[in-house]
Amino acid sequence: MNQESNNLVENIEVYVPMGMFGARKDYLLEAMIRAIAEYHSKDEGEWSDKYGTAVDNCVFSMRPYCWCESEDCRWCGEEGAPNFHHKPSDFKVWWYKYIGRGMQYNKELTAIECAEILSECLKIRDN
Ligand SMILES: [Zn+2]
Numbered sequence: 007m008n009q010e011s012n013n014l015v016e017n018i019e020v021y022v023p024m025g026m027f028g029a030r031k032d033y034l035l036e037a038m039i040r041a042i043a044e045y046h047s048k049d050e051g052e053w054s055d056k057y058g059t060a061v062d063n064c065v066f067s068m069r070p071y072c073w074c075e076s077e078d079c080r081w082c083g084e085e086g087a088p089n090f091h092h093k094p095s096d097f098k099v100w101w102y103k104y105i106g107r108g109m110q111y112n113k114e115l116t117a118i119e120c121a122e123i124l125s126e127c128l129k130i131r132d133n
């Protein structure tokens with residue numbers, strides 16, 4: 007093999023159907039947050055199901071990824087506030103730029119806990 011054919015081999019990309027290797031661990035959580043964001047969004051142009059939306063009530067708070075990089079910012083600064091916080095269970099989620107990307111959370115949820123949080127967050131009405 008010459009050098010050119012070696013380069014061709016290195017550039018192969020393989021696409022597989024979503025779910026082929028089983029469910030992704032965060033799939034339910036990601037779907038839950040997207041649904042909550044879309045439900046509470048007041049701005050159709052903000053792409054809430056992708057980025058989240060700004061909402062704060064007695065059940066949960068949500069805030070899209072912040073780009074300000076200010077040290078005084080709750081999300082960018084030392085506090086590192088979560089992008090999603092379910093207050094009764096103290097469940098917190100952080101993501102990078104859009105929901106699902108680099109997502110981190112402070113504890114694992116069972117499917118039933120996820121369903122309960124989703125239900126509570128959809129029942130609460132914003133002012
Ligand atoms: Zn910020």
